[in-house]
Amino acid sequence: MLEATLNEAATLKRLLDAVKELVQDANFECNEGGINLQAMDNSHVALVAVKLHADGFALFRCDRPIPLGVNLGSLTKVLKCAKDDDKCTLKAADDGDVLSLKYEAHRADRVAEYDMKLMDIDADTLGIPDTDYDVRVTMLSSEFARIVRDLNSLGESVRIEVSKEGVRFASDGEAAQGNILLKQTEAARERYENYGKDDDDQAEEVKEEEDKPKKAKKAKKVKKEEGLEDEDEEMVSGDNDQAEFQAKSEDEGEEEVSDSEKKKRKRSTASSSAKKKAKKAIDDMAEGGGGGVHIEMTQHVNLTFSLKYLVIFSKSASLSDTVQLMLKNDVPLLVSYTFGQGYIRYYLAPKIGDD
Amino acid sequence: MLEATLNEAATLKRLLDAVKELVQDANFECNEGGINLQAMDNSHVALVAVKLHADGFALFRCDRPIPLGVNLGSLTKVLKCAKDDDKCTLKAADDGDVLSLKYEAHRADRVAEYDMKLMDIDADTLGIPDTDYDVRVTMLSSEFARIVRDLNSLGESVRIEVSKEGVRFASDGEAAQGNILLKQTEAARERYENYGKDDDDQAEEVKEEEDKPKKAKKAKKVKKEEGLEDEDEEMVSGDNDQAEFQAKSEDEGEEEVSDSEKKKRKRSTASSSAKKKAKKAIDDMAEGGGGGVHIEMTQHVNLTFSLKYLVIFSKSASLSDTVQLMLKNDVPLLVSYTFGQGYIRYYLAPKIGDD
DNA sequence: TCTTGAGGGA
């Protein structure tokens, strides 16, 4: 039995806006920790991972893990029927094949109920490459969206190059060739330096949007060039240059999530005020002048990606003011949006060679 | 000779927005009382009736009745050429085949004139079933629009059920099944009780948007369960369960209109202040919090309608903040929008059986 | 399949 109430239906709507473009059907894995979704697009080039923390819900109850096989098109239709600020309750029986959605106006004079058929979906939980990225770019999600949309009108792919100069997005098209250079914003750098003095603060900024302690550490590495740690990740890591993701067993997936959840909570408690400070710095950057770009780099990187997918990813801008791009040569790009109730992350394999 | 000036061209534009979706050509019947239009959609399932009172015009002159056979597509095009707040003057000669439209900016520094070819249209003035509805639902026109649009994305038809619980809109679709329950708003009910004490007030609220005294009385019945009166209506009434409307002679139509016009004026004079009070109650309800629903009911009803048409009807929301739904089992639904210069009413035959 | 135009929503 799943019963979960979100205070704003808009969260779900926005989440689906981008995901439905990538995959038609997907399992919402519900367990005590919250709701997860992982799916690859049909061509196995892009992967999307969504997490909604249980404590991001106004009410959350899930007695035992349930996979909800959902046709995202249908779910989108049903969500369209919710007003953005409606209270939204999801319900599913343990063995049922129906997902019920209840929308309640806050004034309680309107109650809408929808029942959606569920389906069985092959449940290959996918292994997400755990990568020690060399670069993290934090920027306005709207700016990222603008850039990929602009370049998408010129060509099919974009080369993303990060150097001391900044981050450059370049695209070649038949009609024209274009590139956009974003320099580290002075203001952003200053704020960064201030808060960066305390390494824990800085690391927490990342941890906040990371489930896996390992990744948090790696983010630290991005800043301080610490050595790698925790190379026991069950999946591809390091020199992964393949364009496709691999499936792993479902059990491993579950384990990983709940395990890291615990660790995350421990850390959060330890330094939550510092975290807030760091978060504030990021927020300031986001608002402080419409273009703050924050770059952390241990290595120059230069990769090429399909713009089609980046344009789809960038539709998640409505979920968060900022987006983080994590890069490392020959490894899938990670595009991450973090919001109050969880996150949505996209992984996109780079184009190899000159295609 | 017709000469009629509206202070805002927007009124005409908005009127046509929905009508042009239902019918391609229609007669604007002009007489001393104003301008009327009645037409059925091609499938004879829906009927639209528009009334613009002569005194809703800044200037109105019509020496003798003229039918203006208009292609609504053309008229829409011509109206697109007017700015919303332009003063708009319609002119037609008694025997001409041209309708002239003049648009004047209020600062009088721009005058545009358009001439539109008229056409002969078979002038079956249609008999509108005069019905003693069992239910009147008054709600925000925007909310009605939202509901039918939402359900239209799920299925083809909607079941409208009114009971003590409230009014429920339910639709079944392939992907999902949904229903929306609107409860009588407390605030709306209170206001209603206050003004409802005086039956005349209450009835006037209806009369104001009714031409036919008979209908006004029946609306009273909705409240008080008075017996039927005036069963001499020339058209189908009472147990009409047929899905189509019937034509009647033009003469009868004209007679009816002018006759009821007179009665209406008499009544208006008698109780205009009470009327204003009642109107205010409705306005308050409409504005008092974005969802006031007001239900008057003498009988449970349960009917099914094609959403396609309701969606078209609901485009008239721009004409009025509120809409009234009048229902009775096995009888066409009346959807009525009343605005300063007149009204637009839609009648839609219910679906019979399980189709 | 891609492009353009219209309609609806923010």
Next chain:
DNA sequence: TCCCTCAAGA
């Protein structure tokens, strides 16, 4: 009023 999405046509 502008932007975006959806639908129809090439």
